[in-house]
Amino acid sequence: MIDLGYSLSRRFPDPPQTDYGRADVRALRHDLFCGDVYLADTQKDQELSTAWGWVPVLDFAWALCDIVERLDRDPQGSRSARRQQAELDFTESADRMLFERRFGWVDVTADWVPLEEPPLTFNHAALRREARDFLHDLVADLTDMHEGLGDNPIIWDLLSRFPRV
Template sequence: MLDIGYALSRRFPDPPQTDYRSADVRTLRHDLFCGDVYLADTATDRELSTAWGWVPVLDFAWALCDVTEELGGNPPPASGREMLPDSRSPGPFRATLDFTESAELLHFTRRFGWVEITADWSADDEGPLSFSYGELRREARDFLHDLVADLSDMHEGLEANPVVWTLMARFPRLP
């Protein structure tokens, strides 16, 4: 089972004068909410995690949702309705998630209905984490929604930010 989590950094606090209600995309994605993130396979007790303290966690959640859609392999139809990827497609479909201010990457490869995840900073003898595509996609969106709820509880006005509204509408929770 996939667990995605975060911890905010005390070394890199948000500027106290921040107006979260009107923060722009760049500020939300790159300048606020720094900490560390992890992807864990609870069945095998293995994880890929950062220990840098400066990862913008909202940007990570946003980028992870983008990556899962890219891995789908099918463009959305013109009607605007969401098209689920064909799990029988052999792929491979590849995507990377890069970290702001770093050369480190997370690599995602989807074959059939499974996604393997590796990190540039992990040891070569560690195999990839592997999850079903549907689980990764669902958990990425749940993580985004849970993170925004947590951050909104801590930062007045964030829940009223139009960028956050748009983000949440773009990646709704999945059943």
Template sequence: MLDIGYSLSSRFPDPPQTDYRSAGVHTLRHDLFCGDAYLADTETDHELATSWGWLPVLDFAWALCDIVGQLDADPRGSRAPGPQRAELDFTESTERLRFERRFGWVDVTADWVTRKAGRSAPLTCAYGELRREARDFLHDLLADLTDMHEGLADNPTVWSLQARFPRV
């Protein structure tokens, strides 16, 4: 079972004067909601987690949903022999999450884990599970953030994001 989660950082708080209702795409994706995120296989206890504190978690969730879409670009879907590849590039560093789909399975590796542990085993999950969990993560994160930040639920970018990636 795949689990995707996050924590917000107290070291990098959002500016107190932020108007969440009118914040633009760049601000929402890169300047707010810093923390850490993880992907974990709950059955094997294999986890890929950031521990930097500065990761924009909304951008992470948004980019993850985009990547899942890229992995499904082949019209043959799970019958495609692949591999289909995509990368999530953390713009604040040189680190990347790499995704490789073959048939209905996706291997996820993290540059920072591979460097630390030599060549570590990828986190492997079913493509359908990754798609569902990525979208659930995005919607759960948005629900948490809109509860914490007045006006965010009224932001047109948030509406568009929820419509673009509905829960599966």
């Protein structure tokens, strides 16, 4: 079972004068909603998480949805033995999360995890579903907290690109 989550940082609050309804892509992806994120396999009790406090959580959710789609470009889909790789690099850091799909399974590792630790392994379809659910739930939370965010056309476009599965 996949668990995706986040916490917003108190050390890096959003600027109080922010107009969330007019925030551009750069602000939404890199300047706002900083905190930490985690990706966990609850059956194996294994987790990849950040503890830096400055990860843009909306960007993480957005990038994760992009990566899951990028890993699905092989026409053979889950029957493909060819490895497909992608990485999520964190702003302001050299750290990366690495994704590798083979057949219908995705291995997820990170630069900051010891090499002897096994990767998290998820079914691709389940990871797609959970990534999209996480994005929609995160946007709903952020919209409740920040007036005008729900009126931002970039958010509308984002949610329409990655509808719930």
